Structures are given as structure tokens and as C-alpha cells.
Amino acid sequence: MGSSILTASFRRSGENNALHCEGVPLARIAETVGTPVFVYSSAEIRLQYEKLKGALEGIPHRIHYSVKANSSLGVLAVLRELGAGVDIVSGGELHRALLAGFTGDDVVFSGVGKTAPEIREALRAGVRFFNVESEGELRAIDALASEDGLIAPVAIRVNPEVDVDTPHEYTRTGGRGHKFGIPYDEAEAVALLATELANVRLVGLDMHVGSQLTRMEPYERGVARLLDLVELLPSRARADLRWLDLGGGLAVPYDVDDDKVDLGAFAAVARRAARSSGLELVIEPGRFLVANAGVLVTRVLYRKRSGGKDYVIADAGMTELLRPSHYHAHHGVERVEEPHRAEIETADVVDVVGPVCESGDFLALDRKLASVEPGDLLAILSAGAYAYVMASNYNSRQKPPEVLVDGNRFGVVTDRETRDDLTRLERTVPAWRE
Numbered sequence: 475m476g477s478s479i480l481t482a483s484f485r486r487s488g489e490n491n492a493l494h495c496e497g498v499p500l501a502r503i504a505e506t507v508g509t510p511v512f513v514y515s516s517a518e519i520r521l522q523y524e525k526l527k528g529a530l531e532g533i534p535h536r537i538h539y540s541v542k543a544n545s546s547l548g549v550l551a552v553l554r555e556l557g558a559g560v561d562i563v564s565g566g567e568l569h570r571a572l573l574a575g576f577t578g579d580d581v582v583f584s585g586v587g588k589t590a591p592e593i594r595e596a597l598r599a600g601v602r603f604f605n606v607e608s609e610g611e612l613r614a615i616d617a618l619a620s621e622d623g624l625i626a627p628v629a630i631r632v633n634p635e636v637d638v639d640t641p642h643e644y645t646r647t648g649g650r651g652h653k654f655g656i657p658y659d660e661a662e663a664v665a666l667l668a669t670e671l672a673n674v675r676l677v678g679l680d681m682h683v684g685s686q687l688t689r690m691e692p693y694e695r696g697v698a699r700l701l702d703l704v705e706l707l708p709s710r711a712r713a714d715l716r717w718l719d720l721g722g723g724l725a726v727p728y729d730v731d732d733d734k735v736d737l738g739a740f741a742a743v744a745r746r747a748a749r750s751s752g753l754e755l756v757i758e759p760g761r762f763l764v765a766n767a768g769v770l771v772t773r774v775l776y777r778k779r780s781g782g783k784d785y786v787i788a789d790a791g792m793t794e795l796l797r798p799s800h801y802h803a804h805h806g807v808e809r810v811e812e813p814h815r816a817e818i819e820t821a822d823v824v825d826v827v828g829p830v831c832e833s834g835d836f837l838a839l840d841r842k843l844a845s846v847e848p849g850d851l852l853a854i855l856s857a858g859a860y861a862y863v864m865a866s867n868y869n870s871r872q873k874p875p876e877v878l879v880d881g882n883r884f885g886v887v888t889d890r891e892t893r894d895d896l897t898r899l900e901r902t903v904p905a906w907r908e
């Protein structure tokens with residue numbers, strides 16, 4: 475059945491024990507901005523960042539936040555202030571990073587399918603390095619850099635081919651046969667090619683083995699394979715090596731019973747990797763920094779009973795939060811107003827579903843919720859990562875706003891989409907051509 479995780483930044487307080495984000499009642503945000511709405515705690519993001527930074531103290535490293543987890547400009551600005559760099563996977567993310575005040579030097583460019591225009595943009599922005607995922611991409615970067623008279627710094631993303639035991643197969647990326655990275659037995663040849671091409675410089679080796687990792691073995695085994703590769707390279711290929719990029723994947727708990735990542739154990743792996751390679755580390759956490767810093771606040775529209783099941787129909791669904799439907803992910807659900815004791819005792823087991831015309835449109839299944847009535851507000855927890863960024867306009871629904879909280883203040887960082895936004899790029903009569 476599962477239950478909820480309330481971090482220090484989301485807690486009940488005040489007379490009626492209402493759910494707050496830092497000093498702000500979630501109900502007040504819902505009343506001001508409407509529902510559904512994503513609410514992010516800047517304090518929680520800072521806390522997670524400082525925890526990781528603290529654990530890695532004394533190890534030469536850079537933290538490059540993985541923008542795809544939550545690419546809101548408001549969130550990016552919080553991370554930039556903390557001193558983070560970014561890890562991007564598209565030209566669109568580069569655009570966002572630059573708008574949020576990051577410079578090219580703050581950027582590492584990953585991703586398996588970089589297009590020529592994206593590579594050109596990144597070269598001109600002066601990104602710190604490209605994580606290269608195939609020989610073809612390496613040759614494309616070399617050719618494009620040559621056109622501009624530039625030398626592109628590259629790291630080889632190696633598929634370390636380690637077994638990864640993440641909660642869902644879609645979040646495993648570093649196993650044999652995955653589309654990501656260069657197959658281990660070809661990595662040496664591609665690294666050598668990088669030292670031969672005139673307009674690239676081999677500055678690092680990289681891996682990203684998966685997401686929601688709690689055990690350290692995949693990191694450990696991956697690092698060992700990267701280090702083996704360094705040993706294989708002739709000294710001319712090692713001359714400019716500076717970075718060992720361990721990727722992202724640090725887990726967060728979504729449920730009270732979930733394993734938590736042991737940052738001390740991670741730091742131990744990182745310390746050994748830095749020592750034995752003599753290289754500086756790059757870490758690309760996404761989820762770890764933002765997942766539990768966000769909630770999705772939704773209002774209950776209706777209740778109904780069908781086929782022996784109780785349904786709570788909310789004004790948010792898979793269009794706002796796809797993870798339950800796409801990954802069968804668990805998200806805690808809390809009433810924003812504290813239910814009375816009697817209500818808790820008579821709690822029903824319900825499915826919390828959205829308004830989208832799709833049977834896979836649910837937020838939580840078989841959850842014990844104290845007498846939820848139409849009009850009540852619910853907070854769907856752990857909605858800071860892979861949530862808004864996966865929102866869609868399916869059923870012509872408008873994307874919700876994003877609100878950032880800092881202490882006793884809150885402010886909209888993304889407006890709710892308007893009806894005009896829905897059709898802005900469309901026309902009823904085609905722009906005919908012959």
C-alpha cells in the first residue's frame with residue numbers, strides 16, 4: 475500500500491495542522507494560483523546540494539546538475555547560485571541553462587543523438603566538454619569544430635556493461651546492449667581516434683549507469699572498467715585527460731520503506747576513483763537534488779464507486795505527472811488539510827485518478843486516504859523530478875504553473891499555459907506550398 479515521505483521542507487504546522495512548503499501553506503498557493511500546480515522548495519534543493527557537497531569534501535570534483543530532471547528556469551537559478559554546473563542532453567536545455575545564467579564553461583553536453591545544429595550551438599557556447607556516445611558523433615563533432623576553427627573537448631561515454639538493478643527497466647542505461655554509451659570493447663578504439671582527429675581533444679571518460687541507484691556496486695564496477703580503459707591508453711592519449719565523469723543516478727526515497735542512498739559509501743567510491751585515476755570527478759545528479767523538493771497540488775473533483783473500487787478523481791493526472799503510469803512509480807499522497815482523527819480511523823482504500831481519457835491515467839492506486847471529498851486539496855509528493863518536464867498537452871490540457879517557495883515567500887516561476895498557448899503554433903488552413 476505504501477505511504478508518504480514528508481521531508482523537512484514539507485510539514486504540517488499551524489492550528490489546523492495544514493501542509494506547508496517551508497513557511498507557506500500549500501492551500502494558500504492553491505487559492506492564489508489555482509490547481510493543479512507544482513510547488514518547489516528552494517530550501518530542500520539547497521539542503522540536498524549541501525549534503526552531497528559535504529560528503530564529497532576533499533575530493534576534487536564538480537557537481538553538474540542534470541537539467542532533464544527539472545529544467546524550470548527558477549530551479550536552475552537556485553542551483554546556479556549554489557555553484558553547480560549543469561549536464562544537458564539537448565540544445566533546448568543549453569538554451570535554458572544560458573538563460574538561467576550559466577556560462578558554456580558550466581556545461582557538460584551528454585546525450586545519444588546530438589544533431590549538427592546542437593553541436594554547433596554547444597561549440598559556440600564553449601561547453602566544458604561533450605560526452606560522446608558513438609564514433610559517428612565523434613567524427614561529426616570534429617568536422618563541425620573544424621568548420622569553426624575550434625578544438626572540441628570531448629569525453630568518451632563508455633558503456634561499462636554492468637548489471638544495474640533499478641526499480642524499472644527504463645531507468646537502466648549502463649547494461650550490455652543498451653543504446654547509451656560506446657560498447658566497452660570499442661571504447662579504446664574510439665578514444666584513440668579522438669587523439670588522432672585534429673579538432674577534438676580527449677579530456678575525459680564518462681559513464682552513466684542508471685537512475686535510482688542505492689547500491690554502490692554499479693558505480694564501483696563501472697569506475698573499475700573506466701580505470702582499466704585509462705591503463706590501456708597510450709600516454710599520448712592520456713596527455714590531456716582531466717575528467718572522470720561518474721554520471722548521475724543517486725537515488726531518493728519515494729516511500730518510507732525505500733532504501734536510501736548512503737552518501738558516505740558513494741563518497742568512498744568517488745574518493746578511490748579520484749585517487750587511483752589522478753583525475754577530477756564530475757557528478758551529474760538530477761533526481762537526488764530535486765525529487766523530494768517538489769509536490770503537485772491537485773484538487774479533488776469527484777468521487778465515485780465502480781466495480782467495487784473507490785475512485786477519487788482529481789484535476790491532475792498523467793498529463794501533469796506521468797511517472798505512476800509510465801514507470802509504475804509510487805508517489806505519496808497527503809491531504810493538504812489535516813483530516814480529523816475520526817476520519818483517519820474510517821479511511822478508505824481508493825485509487826486517485828486524473829481526468830484524462832485513458833485507463834492508465836492514475837496518480838496512486840490502492841491508497842488509504844481519510845475521507846476525501848470533492849473540493850479537498852491533495853499533495854502528490856516527490857514530484858520535483860521527471861514530473862513537469864514530462865507533462866504533456868494530451869486531451870488539450872494546459873500545462874500547470876510552477877511555483878518556487880523560499881522561506882515565507884512564494885512566487886510563480888512558470889505561468890499556467892493559456893488557451894492561446896495550446897493553439898499558438900497551429901492554423902486551420904495549411905500554409906500550402908507546391
Ligand SMILES: *Cc1c(COP(=O)(O)O)cnc(C)c1O
Pocket residue numbers: 540542543561563584585682684685686721722723724758759760761762
Ligand atoms: C538522466 C541523466 C542523469 C541524471 O540521472 P538521475 O537519476 O536523475 O540522477 C545524469 N547523466 C545523464 C547522462 C543522464 O542521462
